[in-house]
Amino acid sequence: MRTGLMMGAALMALLPLTAQAEAPVVTKQVYQLHQKLLTLDSHLDTPASLDLPGWSIEEGHEVHGDYTQVDLPRMKKGGLDGGFWAIYTGQGPVTVEGFRKARDFAILRGLSIRNMVAADPANFALALEAKDAAPIAAAGKRVVYLSIENAYPLGEDVTLLKTFYDIGVRVSGFAHFAHNQFADSSTDPSGKPRFGGLSPLGKELLKEMNRLGIVPDASHSSDQVLDDLLALSTTPILLTHSGCKAVYGHPRNIDDDHLKALAAKGGVIQMNAYGTYLRASKPNPQRQEALKALFGQLREDAKLSPEKRAELLAKRQEIDRLYPDTDRPTFDDFMAHMLHALKVVGPDHVGVGADWDGGGGVVGMEDVVDLPKITAALLKAGYSEADIQKIWSGNVLRVLAANEAGKGK
Template sequence: MRRLAITFGLIGAATAAQAAPPIISKAELALHQRLLTLDSHLDTPASLDLPGWSIEEEHGVHSDYTQVDLPRMKKGGLDGGFWAIYTSQGPLTIEGFRKARDFAILRGLSIRSMVAADPANFALALKAKDAAPIATAGKRVVYLSIENAYPLGEDVSLLKTFYDMGVRVVGFAHFAHNQFADSSTDPSKKPRYGGLSPLGKELLKEINRLGIVPDASHSSDQVLDDLLALSTTPVLLTHSGCKAVYDHPRNIDDDHLKALAAKGGVIQMNAYGAYLRASKPNPERQKAMQALFAQMREDAKLSAEARAALLAKRREIDRLYPDTDRATFDDFMAHMLHALKVVGPDHVGIGADWDGGGGVVGMEDVVDLPRITAALLKAGYGEADVQKIWSGNVLRVLAAAEVAKEK
């Protein structure tokens, strides 16, 4: 359901009691606004192509189910991040590769068009050093990333086209095995390559040559092992969690956390509820949502009117079959605090998976981001550590990739 999650949201209806966050002090809020804050996995580019939707206007998480726009970024003190070119996994055929390539290029152009259309509020970032001056100027930072390298087909040299577009982070796989790597969640539940494929190793060489950061989120543990062994630069997990807190294939265990940190890498903490803890089955809601998603698949190119009708149906599902057992902000923080305990503040960051299924009770959209800063302060982390978590660590990894390219 990931592609539909991105274009339509997986946020459930929250009760008034659930939605009320604790009070954040003026000092905590002031510190949050002072920090350079970057999220390493924004699926918001999918919203850019929705009919009638504008990044410039404020939307509502419980009305149109989107979570990021310019007004909400300003309210929540989010300076920007890595805007993902996500492509769902399709057939490993010439035609499949061609369609995915064309889709990914157009999605990248949508991101670039967003920046070009509003240079007063958005700026493209190409190097680690670009982020701070962009944020100081009051603009939102726009790095590009690729989630799922499938669109590259079997020609790793195509990566240069995306690099020239601005891509600086690349993830190898998504929900299923592809030509480059094993997925952590392939439906077969069996490895195809036992890590990176031979072509995946060639892709890693090209990633390192260009100065791009390799992303291991969604890939199997064996892929992470290969990346740690073969990459000439640190590895990033752009949106992942901790298996010690919740044993899910998308999360990684403490041994892998320590190995990642030993090579200078960083885990960016996910807020995707299904990966944070187990939840009670809700079969009526699931059945209704599956029917709605099936209708969406039949009308892939939605008109504004068709999308409005689908949103109305979604809100009716929330009314009839509310999701009463959603993960909470405390569940999200449990993963973050565990990672901090295991590898320390030099190797942990934030990649909440906004507009891609992320969001929990108490942190529904980016307006709620000051809660993370406040929680970290209450846990005993100082301003310097919180700054590392919010952007310093991911920028350090990007800078390391740039330096390795120059050698």
């Protein structure tokens, strides 16, 4: 698909700009180093793909075809050993009925992840402790930790977290795009805080995380929630997919003071590749409107038929054709956040959580196949192999181990 000469003008117009340019490839030496490293991404939204009709993690897909970004062949090619596979639940009504629906959805999504592992034990393995990752990767398998994005499905019963722990969850966030029963979101539509941090129930949830050894994740929650977590958690905190306010002043990013406070408590920021949070882009209201309407339709159809999915994909491609995204953030924008965080807190407190299959991806790094570029950019910036190993997994595993060790205290 990268041989421009063979493509007709109509097809060229259908593809995002990046597909038309030759992607710079890393040298053989860098590629070999990257493949040798233990690489984990702390926020994979790929579990949503597992429940798509006719979609298989075992098969290779084309990012500009079905817009997915992670599958087994691409993980191998891009040298991604695994990561934290998220049980993401969209924020719904904070009501008994809303909690029940979300709980059922989240448990089933967790089981989809477990089924992915069970269906192909030659290629996937469940990881429950920090020490599990290296031997799994050394055996040539993909590492599958589980995480929760948005604790909303727990309802008002924090003891339900134990059930998710038993399913395999080892990292959990609090809020998502909007305030919920546990915490304020950094992007609530009201634009103002509700609890001014964690709610009383949110503080109970944090205690339960500390008791079980589940890593608290402050991504998506407000800065005041991060303050509360840093003050109250008995264990280090993770930001599984976030960026730097000093590079771009978006509420989903954190400022240098928070970065330093996070690091001082042994925590780690994992760098997000979600374009909207990386830099300001030229407004494209027609595209935004069209995508919003399409995603609304996707949400309504919990169980898509293959035909319906094909129809929606065609609509998405039509949107790219009619209203092309001409000002997408690039790989350099992503690296600007990462290099800034590295400058402020050093290589012991920075990692990778690019939000694949959840909105992540930039021009020049469209899916996990492009991950060796991060290793190349870090080498170019002067980081050693040992630093890069910490960034790619050592730091997140250290935080996980600290939470295991802090269990019950």
